[in-house]
Amino acid sequence: MLTTLLRDSRALGALAVPLILTQLAQVALTTTDTVMMGLLGTTELAAGGLAIVIFNQIRTMGVGLVTSVGNQIAAAAARAEQATTSADDDSTEDVRSIVRAGMAVATLAGVAGALVMVLIGQALPLLGQDADVVDLAQAMLYALAPGLLPCLWFQAIRQFTVGMRRPQALLQITLASIAVNAGLNWVLIHGTFGLPHLGLTGVGIATSSVYLLSFLALHLAAKRDGELAPLLTLDITRAEAATVKRLLSLGIPIAATYGSEAGFFSVTALMAGSFGPDALAAHTAVNQLVYIVFQVAVGLSHAASINVSRELALGNQDGARRIKNTALACAGTVMTLVGIVYLTLPRLVLAPFMESGSAEALSIATHLLMVTAFLQFFDCSQNIGVGLLRGLDDTKSGFRITLIGYWAIGLPAAWLFAYALGLDTVGIWLGLLTGLAATALLLLRRYDTALAATRTQPSHATA
Known part of the structure; x- marks a missing residue:
């Protein structure tokens, strides 16, 4: 049993570790922003x-719309590898068509999303937030909005490179962007080298600039790759409507699932803001x-999603079931180690985010970390559950289940704990924990049920 688990863990880790490192490098961008903002003060x-x-x-919702690009590229590339010489050109053109359609979807989502950000910024005074917080948040939103378009262009090309199994440049570019982002933040916040002192707005401008530079760097790297360059085309005017429609039909459920979770956290941030700047600052840091x-x-x-697809293509339901257990075991190990650090060294963990914060904000954040030590088990499990279902070609169940877990269970629980029971920000996070736990249990149960149903169906493969 243990030998099988270790073997499966190594196989899962071989694929998961590079993905995790790239994801962590990307998150370092917003982490750098958060640290820089914390140096400006609690209100900032x-x-x-x-x-x-x-x-x-x-x-997040925009990224969801283009996530299926990678799967479609992988399938088209596989067909191209197996095609005869006479059909090879057609298969290669399929890849180009998907790239064009992916860029078109990214462009539409980027423009629409930027407009929505501006409208939300104008509506912030109506959402019960502190007046000083609203003024600063509006300015930063307006600075961030233009960066959404190159951000989604980057994601579309990222999916192209991953689908072609040549993502080598991703990690290097993302790591470089962290350093560039930190430097631009410092220069624009403090107005060095003769530039204006922009404060918090400078963080938004720096982030948008980094997204643009990252997109250009990834595009250049792909163009220098002999295998990728002939397939990479940005001419969205030639995007085929049928291909765009197919990507949207696959991407909308994914975007809705991502948006459901992100929206849940967004609403709780607004709830935290109703308890004042200290509560919102603590919520932000944690x-x-x-x-x-x-x-x-x-x-x-x-x-796990990719491995489930592979096992089912081989008709191995037992292997697909083991993948769930292996992924949850790996996640549980990591979350246990992180939780121990949260519970034993809370001030050290929070120091990078709250060095200039108030004592009250630090006290609230310390209590939130205690809840987080347990919450993260369910947060990790529910995301794995979504991936497992995606491996079964089931992108709609995740959205339906998150609606129940987050909005029908989690949000009312957050209101009950925070307002009715008077637990304030800690109550919000207890509601988050409740919603994530319910979602995780429902998703994993759905996976077991759907997997059992595949025993009576022909084996299939997903891209």
């Missing part, structure tokens, strides 16, 4: 955190920590 951290929550909500650790779940989820 609260305002910047609110703006980033809104940006992440929209960005939420960023959760977001960092969550990338382990993302990597495990993607790897």
Whole structure:
């Protein structure tokens, strides 16, 4: 039993670890922003955190829309490898068609999302937030909005490179962007080298600039790759409507699932803001920590999803079932280690985010970490559950289940604990824990049921 688990863990880790490292490098961008905002003060951290929550909500849904590009590229590339010489050109053109359609979807989502961000910024005064926080958050949202378009272009090309199994440049570019982002943040926040002193707005401008530079760097790297260059085309005017429609039909359920979870966290951020800047600052800092650790779940989820598809293609339902247990075991090990650190060294963990924060904000954040030590088990499990279902070609159940777990169970629980029982911000996080736990249990149960049903169906493969 243990030997099998270790073998399966090594196989899962071979795919998951590179994905996790890339995800962590990407999250380092928003972590750098959060640290820089914390140095400006509690109000700036609260305002910047609110703006980033809104940006992440929209960005996450946009990423969901283009996620299926990687799967479609992988399938088309596999067909090209197996095609005869006479059909090879047609199969190669399929890849180009998907790339064009993916860029078209990214463009539509980027423009629409930027407009939505501006509208949300104008509506912030109506959402019960502190006036000083609103003013700063609006300015940062307006600075972040233009960065959404190159951010989604980057994601579309990223899916192309992953689908072609040539993602080598991703990690290097993402690591370089961390250093560039930190430097631009410092220069624009403090107005060095003769530039204006922009404060919190400078963080937004720096982030948008880094997204643009990252897109250009990844595009250049792909163009220098002999295998990728002939297939990479950005001419969205030639995108085929049928291909765009297919990507949207696959991507909308994924975006809805991502958006459901991100929206759940966005609403709780607004709830935290109703208890004042200290509460919102504490919520922002702890939420960023959760977001960092969550990338382990993302990597495990993607790897488990791909491995489930492979096992089912081979007609191996027992292997697919073991993948669930292996992914959850790996996640549980990591979450246990992280939880021990949270419970034993809370001030050390929070120091990078709250060095200039108030004592009250630090006290609230310390209590939130105690809840987070247990919450993250369910957060990781529910994301793995979504990935497992995706491996079964089931992208709709995840959305339906998150609606129940987050919105029908989690949000009412957060209101009950925070307002009715008077637990304030800690109550919000107890509601988050409740919603994530319910979602995880429902998703994993659905996976077991759906997997059992495949025994009576022909084996299939997913891209």
